[in-house]
Amino acid sequence: MATRSLNHVSIVAEHLEESVRFYEEVFGLERIPTPNFGHPVQWLRVGDLQLHIFERPEEARRYAHFALTVDDLVTVYEKARARGCLDGDTFTHFLVQLPNGNVQLYVRDPAGNLIEVDWPDIASLPAELQAQCVRLEDRYPQSDWNRQATLFLEPIGSRA
Numbered sequence: 001m002a003t004r005s006l007n008h009v010s011i012v013a014e015h016l017e018e019s020v021r022f023y024e025e026v027f028g029l030e031r032i033p034t035p036n037f038g039h040p041v042q043w044l045r046v047g048d049l050q051l052h053i054f055e056r057p058e059e060a061r062r063y064a065h066f067a068l069t070v071d072d073l074v075t076v077y078e079k080a081r082a083r084g085c086l087d088g089d090t091f092t093h094f095l096v097q098l099p100n101g102n103v104q105l106y107v108r109d110p111a112g113n114l115i116e117v118d119w120p121d122i123a124s125l126p127a128e129l130q131a132q133c134v135r136l137e138d139r140y141p142q143s144d145w146n147r148q149a150t151l152f153l154e155p156i157g158s159r160a
Contacts (some may be wrong), residue, residue, distance in 0.1 A: 006153055007067040007118045008043075008050035016040040019053050033148035035098050035142045035143050037091070048155050062090055065106075065114035067151070071117040074129060075106060080107045090114060093134035094115035099147040103133060120149045 010082045013019035020042045021028040029044040029051060040055035056063050070076050077095075080086050085105040086094040103125065105117040122130055137140070 002071045003067045006049065007069045007116075008052050010054060010063070010065045010067070010116070012057055013053050013055050016042060016053060016055040017029055020044065023051065023053070030095045032153070033145050035146045035149045036142050038140045043149065045153060047139075048153055050151070051151065058062070061112075063114070065071035065116050066120050067104075067116035068128045069118045069152075073103065073117060074084055074116050074126060076107075077105055077129065082106070085109070087114060092139060095133045097133040097135045098149060098151070099137045100150050101141045104151075111154070114136055120152050 015099050020031065023044055024031070027046075029046055030092055032043050032045050032050070034043040034052075037054070042051065044051045044054050063075060085107045086146060087108045088094040091104070091106055096106075098104065101120075101122045103119040103122050105119070107115050107117065109115060119125065
């Protein structure tokens with residue numbers, strides 16, 4: 001089992017729109033479709049990676065995280081479950097299906113840091129793991145824009 005790459009970093013903002021404009025204007029980052037998580041969030045493209053900004057300043061330590069893309073989500077899940085480090089409270093459940101079928105697994109390291117483990121397609125997971133996923137769309141309404149959100153961006157050079 002190998003971790004393929006850093007997927008994104010998620011940071012807190014006191015005022016979402018002000019922070020998003022800062023990253024757009026100073027660094028030239030681009031807004032990309034973002035799911036509705038029930039609180040203000042905006043995803044930004046940083047080359048082939050992403051910066052996620054969320055407005056929850058009162059709970060920054062709880063929600064701030066980094067995300068890894070792995071080759072084998074099932075093995076990571078099994079190891080995290082065995083260690084008792086699945087985080088089922090922060091984003092309402094430890095295993096979340098985004099509207100486009102991407103999957104997020106949440107775990108905490110021994111120091112309490114939140115780690116999101118990303119997987120591209122729920123359909124490729126075993127049925128028993130699929131059954132444990134909570135669908136974000138069942139919790140929060142998703143617009144067509146929200147449904148376009150993906151954790152896996154195409155390289156900039158491959159866009160038409």
